[in-house]
Amino acid sequence: MTTAAFSGSTAAEHGRSSATVRTADWFRRQRWWLLRVIALPFQLLLFALVAFLLVRLIPGDPVLTVTGNQATDEQYARIQEQMGLSGSLSDQLVAYFAQLLRFDLGTSLLTQRPLLEEFGQRLPATLELATMALVVSLLLVGVAAYFAVIRPVPVLSAAIRGYARAAGAIPDFAVGVLGIFLFYATLHLSPAPLGRLSPLLSTAPTVTGLPFVDTLLAGDPARTTDMLWHLALPVGVLVIAHSAVVLKLLVGQLDDELQKPSTLFRVSTGASHATVALSVFRRSLPAAVTMAGTMFGYLVGGAVIVEALFAFGGMGQYLTEALAGADLTAMQGFLVAIAAVSLVVFLVVDIVTMLLDPRRRPGAQTEA
């Protein structure tokens, strides 16, 4: 069933020098991740092309959508130029890609600032929030799955499985509103949902652009605890709303793996409980890692919502403003930026799963 086809074509290289053979060999062995990395820029360009075409598919005149009907010819031409909609379609496409290759996403129609600058200031904070939620969530999912499957605790196990079954049906925004009502308005445990820091504290100097990392680097314990206190509820909301997806998959995988002959073999050899548990977990991981990548996507979307809900500024606020102001250039740029982030995440996920399970590498087809 599992014949890794790495030893396919060594016979063909008799005549060549050993150095060439060695390089070719090295490449063949590393091909699985090299090809995946090389594919990334092309995937990005494809995405950029989709974003480009989408704007051209907008019914009516998108320039008029932005300017309204009262625009003078001069204004109209300026906006058209800024949206990259002047000239023939091929000219537009060339200009668009030339711009992208210079890492220029265009200029916001609302604020008249380069989009890369706008996103550069806001996106890291959003991604940091999503990453924090991802880390907390993965830790909890691991523990929860252990107590649900490997060492079932009577009531807890049923509760965990019940929660996992709600995967995809927990609206993050509703959980957020509930959290604010419960922990801020009623129990007064959580600070006002008005930003990452208490109003009297100044923000740490920007070093990395990641608010929490910057606060840590500034080394002020009072400020760090204050930010943690402010982040607890938003991160908790994201974790509660989005962990179920990965938990459901991991529990299912663990259930399956527990029944497999390989587990029974380990048990029969007299291996310790920890060794068996580790083996079962390791075999369940690839699928869960893939799902964790998908969950990160949900978390980024959720982070945008949570930012809007807890007045964190950031992408959430920026997006709602761009939406209200019909800033199509900003939306287009944002789609490309988020696509880039997602594709990088999926690249990492692919490489991690291929590291965990070599059968998933291209060229290692399992022949049925």
Added chain:
Amino acid sequence: MTATTEPTATTAPTTTPQATVTTKTTDARPRRRVIWWRLVPAAVLAVLALIGPFITPYPATRVSGTSGTAPGAEYWFGTDSTGLDVFSQTLAATQLNVFIAVSVVLLATLIGVVLGLAIGMNESRPGPGGLTARGTGRIVDFVQAVPSVIVGLVLVSFFGASIGTIVVAIAVILAPIQVRLVRAEVLRVRGEAYLDAARMAGTSELVLTLRHVLPNSVRPAVANMSVLFGVSVILTAALGFLGAGLPPPTAEWGAMIARGATDAAVGRWWPGAFPALALVLAVAAVSLAFSAFPRAGSRR
């Protein structure tokens, strides 16, 4: 999960072969009958969606009392910060939210079946047909890579916030899930002996696909419709929450919850809680209704 087709010992080529869904040991005995009571909540939901806007005690889009009244005999669910009756709004919104979700599920499944069949039947074929199929497959994967809320937001911002746009946007976002499910099934079905038999009998590829492959590969996608319903209800509300929904006076659960957020911060729980509850109940009702039918692979 992976598309490794197991060499199952296929029984005689009947017209509806057993789906080789990995049945867990826990529910080994398949249930055959429809459990009718499980359809009741969904039926109630359907009725409310149909007549909801006409039986509201107060107009859903006009001020009907002092703002911020707590739930009581006069205003069952209280009033929100603008003085709108929360019960009337929640009830009236049922129609819109359920209509959007149902349309999304149908459209996404339709796209999923068409693309899934086309990709699954053609992807291993040489020449331009196979290339197009593989290319489409990659694009479908890409759509799934980007956070759905954000794609929805961008699409709605481009094409304007109308019911049609929202339905199409969310259907496009969710269709890849269905495409993958159908494709995986097509790949499984494609090797079955009854297809070779039909080919030898001179059936054309198109007829073969529609008559034999289609009925045998839509099950998982159809079963997944309940999940999709939940996701699309939530996505619609999420768009409404972020301000990408239908314009303000329209009663919509997501927009109601968004407005309820400011109320919740000052201790008024009802403007946000009731639409959220309605949303959760709607998802649960549809999920329950789907569980009334026998599981895939347990028929016959």
